[in-house]
Structures are given as structure tokens and as C-alpha cells.
Amino acid sequence: MKFLRHMSENLFITFTGIAALVHSTWSLGTMFSGVAPSGDWWAYLGWVIPAFMVAFAMDVGQISTSAAIRHNGLTWQRAVTFCVFAVATYYLQFLYIAHHLPMLELAQGLSTVHRDNVKTAVDAAIWILPLFLPLSTILYTLSGGDKKEQPIAPTSPEPTILVAKQEQPLIEEKVTEIESSIILTEERIQEPTYTADCEACGWTNDYLSPKTAARALNTHKSLHCSKRHEVEIVSQNGHIS
Numbered sequence: 411m412k413f414l415r416h417m418s419e420n421l422f423i424t425f426t427g428i429a430a431l432v433h434s435t436w437s438l439g440t441m442f443s444g445v446a447p448s449g450d451w452w453a454y455l456g457w458v459i460p461a462f463m464v465a466f467a468m469d470v471g472q473i474s475t476s477a478a479i480r481h482n483g484l485t486w487q488r489a490v491t492f493c494v495f496a497v498a499t500y501y502l503q504f505l506y507i508a509h510h511l512p513m514l515e516l517a518q519g520l521s522t523v524h525r526d527n528v529k530t531a532v533d534a535a536i537w538i539l540p541l542f543l544p545l546s547t548i549l550y551t552l553s554g555g556d557k558k559e560q561p562i563a564p565t566s567p568e569p570t571i572l573v574a575k576q577e578q579p580l581i582e583e584k585v586t587e588i589e590s591s592i593i594l595t596e597e598r599i600q601e602p603t604y605t606a607d608c609e610a611c612g613w614t615n616d617y618l619s620p621k622t623a624a625r626a627l628n629t630h631k632s633l634h635c636s637k638r639h640e641v642e643i644v645s646q647n648g649h650i651s
Contacts, residue, residue: 423477426546433503434469434499437502437505496548
């Protein structure tokens with residue numbers, strides 16, 4: 411059971427609750443049903459059982475709340491619950507000790523100078539002694555948890571997935587040639603052209619610069635033109651126009 415595990419893990423709260431259980435049972439039974447009956451066991455059981463059940467339930471609640479605070483941390487709900495149990499425990503212990511506190515005789519060797527102060531301290535036991543049980547449980551609960559912090563595991567980087575790309579050299583070369591031819595064609599279309607035209611034979615050709623066109627035309631006229639011989643014969647006869 412979960413409660414038994416809490417009891418074994420929090421022995422201090424467990425034994426403190428057991429110690430307070432007897433006194434709390436007497437206070438609850440007396441305040442609800444009067445003085446405990448004597449001589450009749452059935453009447454005594456009817457008096458003690460309800461008081462014991464209420465006192466035991468309060469101890470169970472206090473132990474469970476203390477374990478929850480130590481293991482899971484303090485919240486305002488747990489703080490209110492634990493404070494209510496602590497105040498109830500204090501009051502029930504106070505009722506018991508207020509009824510059973512004996513008249514204590516001070517030692518004969520106590521000097522008269524300090525007798526009054528000592529008497530005041532002894533009389534204060536009715537307020538201080540009931541406070542020890544709930545105060546000790548509060549301090550124990552808030553002193554630290556049994557839950558150990560888990561070490562932070564180093565985060566590993568996310569795996570990188572590499573996709574192998576198949577090389578297609580033939581297709582890439584053809585695409586490159588096509589792209590290069592398209593670029594050269596566009597450049598040729600955009601660049602201006604100069605035409606060399608031979609009026610004698612009708613020869614013509616395009617060039618990228620005017621100087622190249624002029625040199626090509628001169629070379630054509632001097633070496634390749636089909637009308638060159640007619641020009642030479644006319645020049646020899648002196649009929650050059």
C-alpha cells in the first residue's frame with residue numbers, strides 16, 4: 411500500500427504521529443462523548459473507536475501530506491493541508507496536557523532569587539510542550555526531500571541524413587552543351603554585325619567588327635574575286651574608271 415510505503419520512508423513523521431495518536435484519541439473522545447466510561451468494555455469501545463478513527467485519519471493525512479511535500483515539492487494546497495493538520499495536532503495535544511498537567515514541586519536547592527522565573531517557565535510548558543510535535547513535523551517536512559536530482563544527460567545532436575545523388579555525366583554534358591550553344595547564339599544575336607560586300611562579283615559576308623570586314627573585303631578583291639582579271643586587263647589598257 412502507498413500509505414505503508416510513506417510510513418516506511420518517513421519514520422520520523424510516523425513515530426511522531428503514533429505518539430500523538432493516543433493523546434489525540436483521548437482529546438477527541440472526551441470533547442465529543444465526555445469522560446471515558448469505566449467498568450463497561452462495550453461502552454468504552456463505543457467511546458474510543460470513533461475517536462481513534464478520527465485521530466488515525468488525521469495522522470494518515472499528515473504523513474501523506476508530508477511525504478508529498480518532501481518528494482514532489484511544496485504547493486499552496488499542500489501547505490494549507492499540512493498547516494491544518496499541524497494546528498489540529500497542537501490543539502488536541504494542548505487539551506490533553508491541560509487536563510493532565512501535574513503540580514510539580516520545585517527543588518529545595520533552588521534559590522529564592524530564581525524561583526519565580528523558574529515557576530513561570532514550568533507553567534509555560536502547557537503551551538510549549540504541545541507545540542513540539544507539530545513544529546518538529548513541519549521542520550522535518552521542509553528540511554529537504556528524499557528525491558535525488560537526476561543528472562542531466564547530454565543532448566546528442568540530431569542525426570544528419572545524407573541523400574546520395576546519382577551522377578549522370580552524359581546527360582549533364584548534353585545539357586551543358588545545349589546551354590552553352592544557347593548562350594552563344596544569344597550573344598551573337600545581341601552583338602552588332604558588319605557586312606563586307608563586293609560589288610564586282612556580288613560576294614558578301616558578315617563580321618563582328620568593321621576592321622575585320624574591311625580586311626576580308628580587301629583580301630577577297632586581291633585574291634579571290636572572280637572579276638579581278640577583268641580589272642587587271644582594263645587597267646593595262648588604261649581604261650580604269
